[in-house]
Amino acid sequence: MRRWICPNICVQGRHRGNVLYRGKRKKNGRGNFRIPLSLPSIGQRELNAAAKILESGQYVNGEEGRHFGAEFAAYCGAKDGIPVSSGTAALHLALLTAGVGRGDEVITTAYTFVATIGAIIQTGARPVLVDIDPMTYTLDPRLVGNACTRKTKAILPVHLYGHPADMKPLGEKAEKLGIPIIEDAAQAHGALYEGKKTGGLGTLACFSFYPSKNMHVGGEGGIITTTDSTLGDKIWRLRDHGRKDKHVHDLIGFNYRMGELQSAIGRVQLKQLDAMNQKRREIAVHYDSLLENSRKITSPMEQTWARHVYHLYVVRCQDPDKVGNTLARKGIETGAYYRKPCHLQPALQSRVSVPNKLVQTELASQQVLSLPIYPGLSKSAIEEVVSCLLEIRS
Numbered sequence: 001m002r003r004w005i006c007p008n009i010c011v012q013g014r015h016r017g018n019v020l021y022r023g024k025r026k027k028n029g030r031g032n033f034r035i036p037l038s039l040p041s042i043g044q045r046e047l048n049a050a051a052k053i054l055e056s057g058q059y060v061n062g063e064e065g066r067h068f069g070a071e072f073a074a075y076c077g078a079k080d081g082i083p084v085s086s087g088t089a090a091l092h093l094a095l096l097t098a099g100v101g102r103g104d105e106v107i108t109t110a111y112t113f114v115a116t117i118g119a120i121i122q123t124g125a126r127p128v129l130v131d132i133d134p135m136t137y138t139l140d141p142r143l144v145g146n147a148c149t150r151k152t153k154a155i156l157p158v159h160l161y162g163h164p165a166d167m168k169p170l171g172e173k174a175e176k177l178g179i180p181i182i183e184d185a186a187q188a189h190g191a192l193y194e195g196k197k198t199g200g201l202g203t204l205a206c207f208s209f210y211p212s213k214n215m216h217v218g219g220e221g222g223i224i225t226t227t228d229s230t231l232g233d234k235i236w237r238l239r240d241h242g243r244k245d246k247h248v249h250d251l252i253g254f255n256y257r258m259g260e261l262q263s264a265i266g267r268v269q270l271k272q273l274d275a276m277n278q279k280r281r282e283i284a285v286h287y288d289s290l291l292e293n294s295r296k297i298t299s300p301m302e303q304t305w306a307r308h309v310y311h312l313y314v315v316r317c318q319d320p321d322k323v324g325n326t327l328a329r330k331g332i333e334t335g336a337y338y339r340k341p342c343h344l345q346p347a348l349q350s351r352v353s354v355p356n357k358l359v360q361t362e363l364a365s366q367q368v369l370s371l372p373i374y375p376g377l378s379k380s381a382i383e384e385v386v387s388c389l390l391e392i393r394s
């Protein structure tokens with residue numbers, strides 16, 4: 001059985017007791033944290049997989065990437081999976097593969113990490129930003145119809161915090177318009193919509209393996225999954241300089257490859273993903289029960305059609321920055337995703353269209369606070385976080 005460990009100390013196998021890397025406390029601009037917001041898990045199996053690649057000398061374009069792609073696609077119920085260098089690279093390639101380019105529009109949300117919007121702009125297209133459903137923080141399907149024009153080339157929902165977007169009405173809209181759905185699943189590995197996994201719900205889907213995500217690859221990484229195998233073929237080529245075979249390049253592509261080391265670690269992590277998500281769900285249940293009677297803190301919710309994987313555990317309260325700063329002084333790290341939504345970002349403001357006011361987006365951005373969550377978070381740490389939180393809010 002795998003044990004969930006503090007990443008600093010190896011607790012099993014030959015390296016038991018060794019310090020894997022320095023710095024027991026996580027530091028950022030606000031201080032020194034006893035209870036960090038997130039921690040990547042690492043065990044002996046990842047170390048063994050990494051050592052095997054380092055010893056092999058085959059660091060790129062080997063078998064690990066092909067296996068990881070196939071295994072991840074099978075996990076999602078998709079036809080193909082193409083490992084790439086980051087979630088941002090995944091979004092860029094997925095959009096290009098869907099034929100999005102100059103003069104086009106893509107419907108999405110402002111309540112996301114800036115990479116979602118940046119990738120659309122990089123293709124030459126214009127993001128059209130629609131408000132969120134305040135319960136799930138994801139694209140409100142009721143508002144999509146009005147935002148569509150004859151330039152609309154794709155709909156790009158973001159499965160935020162680990163909760164899937166409401167895909168059925170979005171899919172119906174996309175089908176009517178004859179355009180693809182591209183899922184941004186960077187925060188929702190293993191989440192379910194009506195019993196089906198994210199990554200297999202649209203034409204294309206993009207995941208990130210940034211170290212704080214529900215699974216990681218020991219560095220930067222991402223993956224594109226597709227339910228259309230003809231698109232997969234093109235993406236494999238685009239990520240490798242448009243290479244058709246060793247000497248022939250029939251597309252202008254990129255170097256968006258994922259290294260073999262990352263793919264090998266990803267294969268190990270994928271096997272643990274369901275167990276890690278289950279741990280996250282147990283932590284969320286514990287938080288929920290401790291916060292149940294608080295009238296000042298609103299816990300996250302899970303729709304009946306969804307299985308949330310709690311990439312983040314996000315509560316709502318008044319004055320979240322003040323609360324966050326007080327918790328930081330007690331050694332507890334919190335997050336604010338996203339205090340400044342994309343339509344208010346200086347680099348993006350003039351590059352996006354906002355057909356209607358983003359009322360729920362702006363309200364959420366002023367109230368959200370992410371509490372620590374990762375599979376190794378102890379019960380006593382959860383209880384300490386909540387008791388500090390309730391003390392501040394009493």
Ligand SMILES: Cc1ncc(COP(=O)(O)O)c(C=O)c1O
Nearest residue numbers: 086087088113115186208209210
């Ligand atoms: C919703 C969302 N989209 C895209 C990305 C970009 O992924 P990456 O950091 O791997 O480029 C992230 C990463 O945090 C994200 O959260």
